[in-house]
Amino acid sequence: MGMDKETEEIQSAAADPRRFTVLYERYFGEVFRFILRRSGNRELTADLVQETFLRAMLALPKYQHRGLPFRAWLYRIALNELRMHWRKKKEVLIDLSFTQVKGLSEEFDLRLDEDDMQRLAKALSKLDEARGQLIQLRYMDGLSFLEVGQVLGIGEDAAKMRTHRTLAQLRTYLAPRA
Amino acid sequence: MKPRFRITPQGAGHEPSDSELLRYRDSGKLSYNYQRGRDLLHRRPLYRDPKAFLALLLIVLLAWLISEGVLDGRKDPEPKPPAQGTP
Numbered sequence: 667m668g669m670d671k672e673t674e675e676i677q678s679a680a681a682d683p684r685r686f687t688v689l690y691e692r693y694f695g696e697v698f699r700f701i702l703r704r705s706g707n708r709e710l711t712a713d714l715v716q717e718t719f720l721r722a723m724l725a726l727p728k729y730q731h732r733g734l735p736f737r738a739w740l741y742r743i744a745l746n747e748l749r750m751h752w753r754k755k756k757e758v759l760i761d762l763s764f765t766q767v768k769g770l771s772e773e774f775d776l777r778l779d780e781d782d783m784q785r786l787a788k789a790l791s792k793l794d795e796a797r798g799q800l801i802q803l804r805y806m807d808g809l810s811f812l813e814v815g816q817v818l819g820i821g822e823d824a825a826k827m828r829t830h831r832t833l834a835q836l837r838t839y840l841a842p843r844a
Numbered sequence: 845m846k847p848r849f850r851i852t853p854q855g856a857g858h859e860p861s862d863s864e865l866l867r868y869r870d871s872g873k874l875s876y877n878y879q880r881g882r883d884l885l886h887r888r889p890l891y892r893d894p895k896a897f898l899a900l901l902l903i904v905l906l907a908w909l910i911s912e913g914v915l916d917g918r919k920d921p922e923p924k925p926p927a928q929g930t931p
Contacts, residue, residue, distance in 0.1 A: 683878055687871045695865050704847075706856035712868040716877070723878050724885065749845070758847040763855025783851040790849040798847060 673731050680726045689736070690719055697740050703806055704748055706761045714751060718744045738809070738816035745799070745817065762787075762806065770805040773833060774840055789839035797832045804829055 679686040697718055702711045721743050729739065752758050764778045767786060776782040790798060796818070803814045815825035860868075890896050 683882075684875070686874075686878075690871055690874060691869070694869050695862070698865055698868065699859060702856070702860065708860065708864075708868075715868070716870070716874060719874055720877050720881055723874070724881055752845040752847075755845065758845050760847045760849050761856035762849060762851045764851065764853050766855055767851055787849045787851040791847075795846045798849075 672736060676726070676729065676731055676736060679723075680729065683723060683726075686719075686723050686726070693737055693740055694719075696737055697744055700741055700807060701744050701748060703762075703766070704760055704802070705751075706759075710751075714744065714747045717747050721747070734816050735813055738813040741803075741807075741809075741813075742817045742819070760802075766806045769808075770801065773805075774837060776840075785840055789836050792839050793832065793835065797828070797835070800825070800828055800832055801836070 675685070675688055679689055694715065698711060698715050701714050701718070702708065705711050705714065718740065722740055725743075764783065767783070768778065771778060771782070771786060774786070776786055790801065793801065800814065800818065803809045803817055804811075809817070811825045811829070812822045814829070815822045818825065820828070890900065
C-alpha cells in the first residue's frame with residue numbers, strides 16, 4: 667500500500683466517514699490479532715476492536731499524517747482500550763505460544779522447551795507494564811522501532827534505547843544465580 | 845495493570861482464520877455506533893439552549909428564594925413571652 671494513496675484515503679475518510687470502511691476492512695484483521703494476542707478471548711477482542719475503530723473514526727478529523735504508519739496509530743488506540751478494560755480486573759494473564767516468543771528466545775539463546783519458556787515467562791512477568799509492552803510490540807507483534815515509538819508516544823531512537831535496556835534487564839532476570 | 849505471562853506450546857489458541865475474521869467484521873454496526881457517538885459528542889450543551897437555560901435559571905432562582913425565606917425565618921424567631929411570677 668503506497669503511503670500517498672493511504673494518505674488520500676485517510677483524508678477522504680476524515681471528510682466523509684462513510685469512506686472509513688476501506689481503512690476498517692484493511693486493518694480489521696491486524697487490529698483483531700493485535701488485541702487477541704493480549705486478551706486471549708475472541709468475543710472480548712471483537713468488542714474491543716469495534717471500540718478501537720469507533721474511537722479512531724471519531725478522532726480521525728484531528729489525525730495528522732506525518733508519514734508514520736497508520737496501523738501504529740490504531741494500535742495505540744487499541745492499547746488504550748485494553749488498558750481501560752484491564753483496569754477493572756484484578757489480574758491480567760497473557761498467554762503466549764512458543765512461536766510468538768521464538769524471536770525473543772533467540773536473543774537469549776533459549777531453547778523452545780518447557781523449562782526455558784517457564785524461565786522466560788517468569789522474567790517477562792517481572793518487567794513493569796511499560797517495558798512489558800515494549801517487548802511485546804517489538805517481538806510478538808513484530809513492529810519496527812519507528813512503529814513501537816509511535817504506539818508508545820516516544821521517538822524511534824528512544825524506542826531503540828529502551829528496548830536494549832529492557833533486554834539487558836531480562837538477561838539479568840534470566841541469569842542463573844550463583 | 846502489570847500483566848503476568850505464561851508461555852505454552854499453543855498459547856491462547858490458534859490464530860483466527862480469514863473467514864472467522866469476516867464473521868466478526870461488521871461495518872454496519874460501526875457506522876451505527878459512529879452516528880450515536882457523534883451525536884453525543886456534538887450535542888448542544890444545556891447552557892446554549894435558550895429555553896433550557898431559562899428553565900434552569902428559574903429553578904435556581906426559585907431554590908434561592910426558598911432558601912432565603914427559610915433562613916430569614918430562622919434568623920427572627922418569635923420573641924418568648926416574659927416569664928411571670930418567678931420567685
